[in-house]
Amino acid sequence: MLVVVILQQVLEDAELRAWGWRIPFALGAVLAVVALWLRRQLDETSKHETRALKEAGSLKGLWRNRKAFLMVLGFTAAGSLCFYTFTTYMQKYLVNTAGMHANVASGIMTAALCVFMLVQPLFGALSDKIGRRTSMLCFGALATLFTVPILSALQNVTSPYAAFALVMCALLIVSFYTSISGILKAEMFPAQVRALGVGLSYAVANALFGGSAEYVALSLKSVGMESSFFWYVTAMAVLAFLVSLMLHRKGKGLRL
Known part of the structure; x- marks a missing residue:
């Protein structure tokens, strides 16, 4: 940006x-x-014994961890969709829907993304205090409640400062996910299938949902159903919340 x-x-x-x-x-x-x-x-940080395991990096080994794979697939789909909606697509949304000049929209997003970058360590530290599960539940719940109001308010925003504030609200919500997504996914798989489990689930979910966010949004806008995209993102946030409920509680088993 x-x-x-x-x-x-x-x-x-x-x-x-x-x-x-x-x-x-x-x-x-x-x-x-x-x-x-x-x-x-x-x-490489993986131990020689781990790499030597028969099922290391195999689909058979991944199948034994299919629950973790599906869970990562679920909250990555929601997280990447929300992330791309409020980052890469948002500049176009401010121009095409809110009617802002491209330079103004780019300035807003540059400032917002700089702040977004700076708060990641803070949200990561918060997750260390409250646990990964609580952070993910906060992300799912807040994204469910506020995606439609934020995107609806941005439709008619005229002040760059108001637009910046609304975008920042969305990015702060997304930060509950982005600040811990990498470590959370890694913690859910044993070492022998960690690279395959994280890499494959991330690639599939990110390509299908995150990568298609802009296309879906603009396609719905072109047929006069722009608000349907708001609800699509909200539905995926609900999915993230439900999947996060299945994460281990802090202090019970693996600390997530």
Whole structure:
């Protein structure tokens, strides 16, 4: 988002449409190569005994942990949908629905995402106090209650400050999930299938629900059913809440 704001300031609209839009993708490709190089420099932390297990990284081993897989699939679907709705799609929503200028919407989202980034350690620390289960229940309950009101209010917002406040409310709710999602998923699988269990469930849920958020939202808007998307996100938040109820309670078994 910061790159988008900078490009909007230094390039004309015609230049952005002609070739400027390619710059973020080019930067992303370069950073992907850098990330791959960094990852290859890291030492593996899994024990040799774990890697040597017959079912390590196998679908058979994953099947034995199918309940954990389905649970991760459920709250990842809801979490990624909410995350993409209030991050990548929100800039377009402010422009297309609220009628804000693209530069204003980009500025709002850049500021909101900076704050969102800074509060992640705080929500992570809070989860260490109250437990993963409570954090996920807070996410599911608050997203269920406030998704429709926030998106509905943003439809008619005119003040950039009001828009920022509403977006931040949504992102703070999402933070209950994003601040712990990685560690929560890892804690739910034994070491021998952890990479497969987390990776596959994340990839499937993120692609089907998070990745399609913008497409679904714009498709419903094009046929005059934009508010249906609000309820779709809410329904997925209900799913996250129900799945989170099945997590272990703090102090009983695995501390989640």
